[in-house]
Amino acid sequence: MQGMAVPRLTDARKELRRAQITEAAVRCFSRNGLERTSIADITAESGLSTGSIYAHYRNKSELVRASAHSVLAERAEALGEYAASSTPPDPDELLARLIAGIDPIKARVAVQTWGEATNNPAIHGIVVETIDGMRAMVHESVTAWLVKVEHLEPAEAQQHATAIAHRVQSLYLAQLLHTALQSPDEETAP
Template sequence: MPRLTDARKDLRRAQIAEAAVRCFGRTGLERTSIADITAESGLSAGSIYAHYRNKADLVRAAARDVLARRADVLGEYAASEAPPDPDELLARLVAAIDPVEARVGVQTWGEATTDPEVHDIVVDMIDRMGAMLHDCVTAWLVKVEHQEPARARESAAPVARRVSALYQAELLHAALRSPAGTAAR
């Protein structure tokens, strides 16, 4: 059997993770089986297990993929000459919410209350998102508000926490207002 290149492995992993998110969004984390993900991805179960150990591994990969996309955007905002102020930052994040990803995120939060492995994933993702928001708000305070970096870093902490909390509330709102069973775009 021919070996997959690293690039091909990455594409296959992404294909599987995207199929898993669509399934999780439609039927929930608990009710989605590896067979569902296999059917959605068009791959064999062996292929799924060659890339992911179990469903928790897929949840982790999906969460990291979503966070990586947010990290790219937040990094661009922070690096720009005039980073957005906290209100604009929140507005941009909210505008980018995908309802299916929001449903999967909220389901993952629920699972985190009873599953220690999922709990660790959620806490890590929230902490990483918070750090990225903190960096973005700090950049805005330094570049636009002309605060000294050390003071800006300190001032940014409570603002970033509020932006994070409001973003999480918007994710919940998006998850609840989008109909269950809707397939990802």
């Protein structure tokens, strides 16, 4: 065996593998709940070895954080596009777009994570970080709308955007909860 090179994963391949593991974790968390999901469940769901899972994530808490960051990254991309647009959406349209992007599986994981945050400090930190990040992105999008469409001065727009962004995010989170509480039959009903 001496002299055999061990293949190394490229950075792109590592990111693909991490995404594969995170997606498997989200499916398991949605189906079994955070508490009842084990690394063995995630291993089986991902089709990878336990060693591969642990090569990318030290524990389940890291997987929860990665899952939250994954969902936030999706929202960040969309919100960034809205803010960069020459005519960003008004708050009602922004809320409608955010709601249209809710994935029922990820909504269930989000709500489970919120529940776990009440008694697990590590998960609490993840939830606070995720919600604060989302709030900042919604604020940025609303500020862009106030400046580009409503023609407010940037400082005034920043100030006005705070209350508007808070309402938009609150309504979005309420819809996320509603979606998470729907049964799978209700999700597919017209």
